[in-house]
Amino acid sequence: MLLDLSKLFGRSKNSKEVAKERLKLVLIHDRANVSPQFLEMVKGEIIKVISNYMDIDENELDIQLTRTKSEDGDRTVPALVANIPIKKVKDSGK
Amino acid sequence: MGEVLVITSGKGGVGKTTTTANIGTGLALSGKKVVLIDTDIGLRNLDVVMGLENRIVYDLVDVIEGTCRIKQALIKDKRYEGLYLLPAAQTRDKTAVSPEQMIKLCDELKQEFDFILVDCPAGIEQGFKNAIAGATKAIVVTTPEVSAVRDADRIIGLLEANELRNPKLLVNRVRIDMVKRGDMMNIDDIIDILAIDLIGVVPDDEKIVVSTNKGEPAVTDSKSLAGQAYRNITKRILGEDVPMLDLEADEGFVFKLKKLFGLKTT
Numbered sequence: 001m002l003l004d005l006s007k008l009f010g011r012s013k014n015s016k017e018v019a020k021e022r023l024k025l026v027l028i029h030d031r032a033n034v035s036p037q038f039l040e041m042v043k044g045e046i047i048k049v050i051s052n053y054m055d056i057d058e059n060e061l062d063i064q065l066t067r068t069k070s071e072d073g074d075r076t077v078p079a080l081v082a083n084i085p086i087k088k089v090k091d092s093g094k
Numbered sequence: 095m096g097e098v099l100v101i102t103s104g105k106g107g108v109g110k111t112t113t114t115a116n117i118g119t120g121l122a123l124s125g126k127k128v129v130l131i132d133t134d135i136g137l138r139n140l141d142v143v144m145g146l147e148n149r150i151v152y153d154l155v156d157v158i159e160g161t162c163r164i165k166q167a168l169i170k171d172k173r174y175e176g177l178y179l180l181p182a183a184q185t186r187d188k189t190a191v192s193p194e195q196m197i198k199l200c201d202e203l204k205q206e207f208d209f210i211l212v213d214c215p216a217g218i219e220q221g222f223k224n225a226i227a228g229a230t231k232a233i234v235v236t237t238p239e240v241s242a243v244r245d246a247d248r249i250i251g252l253l254e255a256n257e258l259r260n261p262k263l264l265v266n267r268v269r270i271d272m273v274k275r276g277d278m279m280n281i282d283d284i285i286d287i288l289a290i291d292l293i294g295v296v297p298d299d300e301k302i303v304v305s306t307n308k309g310e311p312a313v314t315d316s317k318s319l320a321g322q323a324y325r326n327i328t329k330r331i332l333g334e335d336v337p338m339l340d341l342e343a344d345e346g347f348v349f350k351l352k353k354l355f356g357l358k359t360t
Contacts, residue, residue, distance in 0.1 A: 020287070023243055
């Protein structure tokens with residue numbers, strides 16, 4: 001969203017910011033060692049399950065594979081991070 | 095018992111060989127007994143960077159195949175006490191050596207030397223697997239470019255998968271002027287993305303080209319900024335707490351760098 005706004009107002013970004021964004025995106029897929037199609041499938045299934053219980057904002061849904069430090073901090077481990085905005089919890093879920 | 099340090103990167107041309115030559119020479123100048131192993135079979139270069147290309151008789155494959163003893167293949171660098179080179183074979187390919195054979199070789203060299211520096215070939219295939227097989231620690235070399243950082247990330251993953259924990263990052267060829275105007279990722283950016291500890295930052299320096307032309311590592315040149323960076327990295331490997339080079343006059347950044355530098359190499 002921010003990205004779109006800055007484009008709209010013609011504000012040009014440092015090339016290093018472009019590099020960082022592109023790098024982060026490409027690393028998500030590299031680290032996951034899975035195809036974008038695979039992620040889309042996971043995303044679709046998650047939406048399906050959660051939709052049974054609550055209304056979610058599918059457009060704002062964000063699911064990423066990333067890397068994080070393990071609990072003991074001596075190694076990095078893959079992590080699935082999902083940000084799912086909930087509009088409303090369905091009555092059937094209560 | 096010596097330490098086996100592999101210098102790797104994934105991407106080619108980021109400065110693995112230059113780094114191996116400089117850190118190795120730096121360690122020797124600090125009084126350590128050091129051997130450099132070039133594992134880039136078929137594309138050897140550490141010999142020319144070190145200026146020892148005219149003294150090769152036997153090579154790594156000869157040692158592995160038992161054509162000669164280890165001692166016969168080691169080239170003693172007469173300029174620096176305690177520095178030796180085990181060159182790669184030029185007329186063979188990576189399959190001439192196996193990871194098991196590398197482990198055995200490193201184990202033998204550990205008895206004799208304080209540091210065994212393994213110069214890893216580019217890529218993630220056989221040559222990489224050979225180079226990391228006997229290693230106890232790893233340094234990942236990258237430059238502030240998308241392609242090099244991406245490959246470094248892949249390498250870090252592979253090192254961890256092979257039980258080489260906590261590799262250290264060396265960011266090479268940093269252009270201070272470009273970082274300042276926001277056209278090159280800075281150290282914080284790269285550390286943030288790769289999530290590993292920093293061992294050093296080496297500025298882009300013409301003197302590296304000059305020193306490679308001559309076959310004399312820049313670490314011996316007191317006027318070279320890159321040489322200074324390599325001297326600092328050497329000290330850090332030896333456990334000293336040395337602040338990062340002052341690459342930017344901006345105090346905020348230097349402070350951040352110093353904070354980042356709260357790492358110890360044990």
